Amino acid sequence: MSKHDPQTQGCPFAGLDRRRFLQGLGAAGAGIAAASLSGGALAGQPAHAAEVADAPTSATTGQAYPWHGDKQQGITTPRPAVGMLVAFDVLARDRDGLEQLLRTLSERIAFLTQGGSYEQRDPRYPPVDSGILGPTIDPDGLTITLSVGASLFDERFGLADVKPRQLERMTAFPNDALDAARCHGDISLQFCANSEGTTIHALRDIIKNTPGLLMVRWKQEGSVPVMAPRPDGETESARNFLGFRDGTANPPADDRTLMQQLVWVDRSNDEPAWAHNGSYQAVRLIRNFVERWDRTPLQEQEAIFGRRRDSGSPMHGGVEHDLPQYAGDPDGSVTPLDSHIRLANPRTHGSERNLILRRPFNYSNGVEANGQLDMGLLFIAYQADLQAGFITVQKRLDGEPLEEYIKPIGGGYFFTLPGVQAGDYLGSGMLAAADATRDA
Numbered sequence: 001m002s003k004h005d006p007q008t009q010g011c012p013f014a015g016l017d018r019r020r021f022l023q024g025l026g027a028a029g030a031g032i033a034a035a036s037l038s039g040g041a042l043a044g045q046p047a048h049a050a051e052v053a054d055a056p057t058s059a060t061t062g063q064a065y066p067w068h069g070d071k072q073q074g075i076t077t078p079r080p081a082v083g084m085l086v087a088f089d090v091l092a093r094d095r096d097g098l099e100q101l102l103r104t105l106s107e108r109i110a111f112l113t114q115g116g117s118y119e120q121r122d123p124r125y126p127p128v129d130s131g132i133l134g135p136t137i138d139p140d141g142l143t144i145t146l147s148v149g150a151s152l153f154d155e156r157f158g159l160a161d162v163k164p165r166q167l168e169r170m171t172a173f174p175n176d177a178l179d180a181a182r183c184h185g186d187i188s189l190q191f192c193a194n195s196e197g198t199t200i201h202a203l204r205d206i207i208k209n210t211p212g213l214l215m216v217r218w219k220q221e222g223s224v225p226v227m228a229p230r231p232d233g234e235t236e237s238a239r240n241f242l243g244f245r246d247g248t249a250n251p252p253a254d255d256r257t258l259m260q261q262l263v264w265v266d267r268s269n270d271e272p273a274w275a276h277n278g279s280y281q282a283v284r285l286i287r288n289f290v291e292r293w294d295r296t297p298l299q300e301q302e303a304i305f306g307r308r309r310d311s312g313s314p315m316h317g318g319v320e321h322d323l324p325q326y327a328g329d330p331d332g333s334v335t336p337l338d339s340h341i342r343l344a345n346p347r348t349h350g351s352e353r354n355l356i357l358r359r360p361f362n363y364s365n366g367v368e369a370n371g372q373l374d375m376g377l378l379f380i381a382y383q384a385d386l387q388a389g390f391i392t393v394q395k396r397l398d399g400e401p402l403e404e405y406i407k408p409i410g411g412g413y414f415f416t417l418p419g420v421q422a423g424d425y426l427g428s429g430m431l432a433a434a435d436a437t438r439d440a
């Protein structure tokens with residue numbers, strides 16, 4: 001490192017050995033200088049974590065969600081910082097091959113979400129896993145949610161008679177420009193975790209353990225900005241790449257009665273019994289034209305969404321979780337009638353049947369050929385009734401002013417399987433129902 005090194009020019013410590021400099025500083029002056037140099041003295045970081053390439057630390061690597069339960073994890077559990085949706089084609093050729101796949105997936109998900117050590121193999125063979133998390137893996141808040149697409153119910157596996165009634169191949173809405181390479185799939189896996197290494201490691205483990213059974217069709221990674229906790233203990237919704245809080249009006253996931261009505265399939269839905277405790281998953285990859293958005297006046301942005309950008313409050317003011325008032329605003333002079341939130345949820349008699357549970361992640365993929373950033377929203381929503389939920393809401397949004405700034409390019413509809421009990425595997429109820437129908 002020289003004084004004239006372009007990377008260090010203007011730096012007050014240029015030309016000094018960095019470590020000797022830090023060690024030699026007096027206690028009084030060291031704090032600020034060390035923090036600005038290394039990050040080691042920043043709040044929440046141990047003072048000795050001073051090396052550039054030291055692993056960042058996290059207090060949540062031990063977080064684990066239970067594997068057994070009547071419902072899968074990753075739906076009503078809080079959305080962590082990292083999400084990834086991977087759609088697969090099933091290569092298994094028949095029912096027994098599919099059972100083998102579902103058993104293997106269940107066994108891998110159980111291990112990955114609970115954590116543990118990998119078997120050490122004779123080095124003449126390939127190692128058991130990728131090694132990217134080391135020989136012992138922490139659960140790190142990982143959930144892997146398994147869902148099935150309409151194509152799984154074709155002639156290959158004898159499942160046609162037990163298909164969830166509303167499961168269909170996603171068709172295009174008017175503003176869509178769907179890329180066939182990023183649509184549909186026999187199976188989807190939604191990975192959520194506290195860090196990207198954990199989701200990538202899990203995906204590679206699953207691919208390694210399902211040769212000849214499963215092939216990746218498309219994948220989209222996403223993230224949510226992490227925030228410091230507020231001193232008053234209140235929570236705030238994370239922001240999307242258009243700068244607005246996203247998720248504010250989601251139905252509360254800790255309200256079990258409401259979740260049972262809106263999200264989980266049960267006896268009240270006209271669905272096969274095996275599907276109870278499952279849910280419909282609607283996935284959309286929605287490109288955001290961020291350069292155009294960033295040149296749009298704030299008042300226009302807020303009118304498009306129907307919320308204030310900085311606070312996330314309704315247009316009339318207040319705080320994020322205050323309810324928008326539409327009754328006293330019939331002509332939309334406060335919250336425009338064509339604003340995103342008013343179209344998505346007009347809060348009229350009966351519109352509560354159309355509520356959905358959104359679990360979106362921001363994505364950033366690189367750059368388009370024209371130099372524009374390829375960024376957007378990995379939109380994921382869960383509902384017990386796909387028609388009343390996502391499809392009705394999307395039809396209401398068709399033609400909204402936001403369309404000038406967004407372009408849906410991919411996604412699909414899937415059915416999230418019910419959870420799994422000890423000794424069982426995901427999808428066993430579906431296969432048993434199909435076997436029973438065939439034998440009858």
Ligand SMILES: C=CC1=C(C)c2cc3[nH]c(cc4nc(cc5[nH]c(cc1n2)c(C)c5CCC(=O)O)C(CCC(=O)O)=C4C)c(C)c3C=C
Nearest residue numbers: 244245246247248249250286305341344345377393394406
């Ligand atoms: C079909 C369903 C929906 C799609 C697709 C969708 C895309 C989309 N949304 C935003 C940003 C925001 N959405 C907000 C609210 C909101 N969005 C939907 C549905 C879809 N959004 C609903 C049902 C709601 C809640 C409406 C209500 O009950 O008031 C908001 C406001 C804050 C919030 O409540 O989350 C924002 C911001 C983008 C950027 C986007 C596609 C790229």
Ligand SMILES: [Fe+2]
Nearest residue numbers: 246340341344
């Ligand atoms: Fe929305």
